[in-house]
Amino acid sequence: MHKANKLLWAGKTLLFAVPIVAFAVTSPARAQCDNCTKQDPKEILQGLIDQTKSPYLSQSPQNLMMMDDNPAYFVVDDGKDLFEAKRGPKKVSLEQCDFGKGPGTLEGAYAEMPRYFKDTGKVMHLETRLAHCMKTLQGISKDDPEMKNKNEIRALMAYVGAQSNGYKWNPPMDHPLEKAMRDAGEVMFYRRASVLDFSCNTCHGEAGKKIRASVLPSVKEPKEWTKAVSWPAKRVGRATNARTPSQRLYGCNWQMRNGKINGNSDAAIAMFSFWTDAARGESAILPDLKR
Amino acid sequence: MYRKFTYKPWLIALVSLVPFVLASGHAEAGSAKKPDYTTMSAEELAEYLIFEAKGYDIAAKTQEGGTVGDRLKQDELQKTCSKLKGESVDGETAEKVTEMAAKSIVYPKGGITLGDWKKGQALVQNAFGFRVGKKTDDHSKRETGGMCMNCHQLEKSMVDRSGTVGPSLIEYGKTLGMSEETKKHTYKSIYNPHAIFPCTNMPRFGVNGILTQEKIADIMAYLLDPESPVNK
Numbered sequence: 001m002h003k004a005n006k007l008l009w010a011g012k013t014l015l016f017a018v019p020i021v022a023f024a025v026t027s028p029a030r031a032q033c034d035n036c037t038k039q040d041p042k043e044i045l046q047g048l049i050d051q052t053k054s055p056y057l058s059q060s061p062q063n064l065m066m067m068d069d070n071p072a073y074f075v076v077d078d079g080k081d082l083f084e085a086k087r088g089p090k091k092v093s094l095e096q097c098d099f100g101k102g103p104g105t106l107e108g109a110y111a112e113m114p115r116y117f118k119d120t121g122k123v124m125h126l127e128t129r130l131a132h133c134m135k136t137l138q139g140i141s142k143d144d145p146e147m148k149n150k151n152e153i154r155a156l157m158a159y160v161g162a163q164s165n166g167y168k169w170n171p172p173m174d175h176p177l178e179k180a181m182r183d184a185g186e187v188m189f190y191r192r193a194s195v196l197d198f199s200c201n202t203c204h205g206e207a208g209k210k211i212r213a214s215v216l217p218s219v220k221e222p223k224e225w226t227k228a229v230s231w232p233a234k235r236v237g238r239a240t241n242a243r244t245p246s247q248r249l250y251g252c253n254w255q256m257r258n259g260k261i262n263g264n265s266d267a268a269i270a271m272f273s274f275w276t277d278a279a280r281g282e283s284a285i286l287p288d289l290k291r
Numbered sequence: 292m293y294r295k296f297t298y299k300p301w302l303i304a305l306v307s308l309v310p311f312v313l314a315s316g317h318a319e320a321g322s323a324k325k326p327d328y329t330t331m332s333a334e335e336l337a338e339y340l341i342f343e344a345k346g347y348d349i350a351a352k353t354q355e356g357g358t359v360g361d362r363l364k365q366d367e368l369q370k371t372c373s374k375l376k377g378e379s380v381d382g383e384t385a386e387k388v389t390e391m392a393a394k395s396i397v398y399p400k401g402g403i404t405l406g407d408w409k410k411g412q413a414l415v416q417n418a419f420g421f422r423v424g425k426k427t428d429d430h431s432k433r434e435t436g437g438m439c440m441n442c443h444q445l446e447k448s449m450v451d452r453s454g455t456v457g458p459s460l461i462e463y464g465k466t467l468g469m470s471e472e473t474k475k476h477t478y479k480s481i482y483n484p485h486a487i488f489p490c491t492n493m494p495r496f497g498v499n500g501i502l503t504q505e506k507i508a509d510i511m512a513y514l515l516d517p518e519s520p521v522n523k
Contacts, residue, residue, distance in 0.1 A: 176329040177328055177329060180328045180329050180331070180333070180336060181328065181336075183333035183336070184328075184333050184336035184337045184340060185337075186333065186376075187333045187334050187336075187337040188337045188340070188341070190373050190375075190376045190377060191337060191365070191369075191373050192365065192369040192372055192373045193362065193363050193364070193365050193369055194362040194363060195355070195362060195421050195494070195499045195500065195501060196421075196494040196499070196501070197368075197369055197372075197493075197494050197495060197499070198492075198494070199373060201376070201377040202456070202492045203456065205377040208455075209454070209455050209456045210453075210454045210455040210456070211441050211442065211454045211456060212440065212441055212452055212453065212454050213451060213452050250424065250425075253347075253424075254422055254423075254424040254425075254426075255422070257362065257421045257422060257423065258347065258359070258362065258363060259347050259348055259349070259351050259353075259359030259362065259363070259423045259424060260347060260348040260351065260359070260423070260424040260425065261346060261347050262345055262346060262347065262348070265340070265344060265345050265346045265347075266340050266344050266346065267340035267341055267344065267346025267347065268346070270336070270337070270340055
């Protein structure tokens with residue numbers, strides 16, 4: 001199936017260059033995400049569009065058409081291989097990593113992150129937790145090539161993420177640190193600064209608003225916001241096949257003229273705590289395909 | 292000896308170390324070096340995460356000659372408007388912010404004049420400048436812009452590429468005319484829009500040094516000139 005998917009994608013890319021042939025041939029073809037949980041990501045998005053008629057969710061009919069063959073599905077497959085491979089000095093896989101629902105339980109785990117982890121005493125997000133498991137289980141240190149290979153880290157994140165596809169965002173708020181981080185993230189979301197006086201809310205405070213040609217999601221609309229926070233995702237036209245939440249956060253801050261926010265810092269984790277909380281109750285779309 | 296006090300750098304260095312020594316001793320007593328987040332207010336924690344806990348590369352240099360840390364420090368107006376958390380402004384805050392903003396406006400010597408609308412058109416579409424990070428905008432390579440089109444519709448022919456975070460400005464000059472009052476209103480709206488619209492989303496292009504007075508004059512010509520595509 002994996003190879004067939006790849007061939008299909010290559011075939012479709014070719015067919016886009018010949019639209020008439022593409023129209024005739026692609027309509028019956030259908031791929032799906034073998035390594036995603038629950039519904040197909042496309043069906044989740046289509047369901048949200050049907051419910052809301054949101055201009056943000058429906059702004060790219062082309063992307064919706066291509067979601068069946070999202071290139072990020074291959075990244076998920078690669079991530080699965082990496083996840084199950086015996087790696088590092090200890091020659092073990094990541095299968096016993098605890099993402100919050102017990103060692104080895106991946107289904108729905110990412111939809112409940114960031115969360116507090118007793119073993120580290122910290123609120124961690126997917127990226128920091130993954131690094132923690134690579135270190136503790138596999139014995140990989142921060143200067144080792146495995147830890148520095150961003151494509152591999154993205155693939156691992158895409159795989160773990162896809163195991164929460166269709167699960168409702170539900171980050172726990174039971175531990176005082178989880179609440180503290182979420183609340184600090186909220187302050188940061190509305191915190192205006194730098195030479196343009198922007199906060200995240202400047203662009204994400206109201207539904208249906210556009211920056212240039214892009215309709216932006218509103219933090220106040222969970223049915224829009226769930227797509228906004230559904231990373232890793234393929235961004236059409238960008239080089240890598242799965243981009244991470246940290247890359248989204250970095251990109252926004254760069255545009256806001258805020259300089260570089262560090263993706264594994266507690267500041268970033270606080271932002272993710274707030275933005276995941278804002279999508280609470282809606283289904284994650286993982287991996288997503290974005291414009 | 293009439294100099295009672297002699298400057299002793301070593302003494303100052305030693306005395307200034309005392310709080311650090313005390314603090315580190317205190318931190319070692321606990322299990323972690325970082326403070327207990329749960330004892331801080333959300334605002335205190337946000338400031339701590341941004342400035343103390345390596346949230347941002349605060350030492351990175353900016354184009355205007357400061358650091359990212361300088362940029363992230365809020366001024367009074369930013370602090371005041373952030374407290375609204377996106378809700379519309381209340382009367383008391385509006386009054387405070389309008390007053391603060393009015394004081395900040397510097398008018399051009401010799402009055403407000405209009406520049407070249409064609410240059411203004413280029414500035415309106417140009418969103419280059421002031422970005423810092425993995426890619427940093429090099430101001431010596433390219434002119435910086437006003438990024439107006441990111442948020443405003445200005446020309447009918449370009450609406451599909453124009454933002455809607457701000458109001459449409461199509462036919463701005465046609466609607467408002469070219470009176471001195473209009474010119475003053477427009478200048479203020481660009482230089483510091485909070486003087487008219489307290490806690491607006493719009494940047495303070497003049498106060499924050501994004502647009503020079505010359506560039507503001509060009510953009511104003513683009514908005515007001517009957518020959519500009521805005522008014523056609």
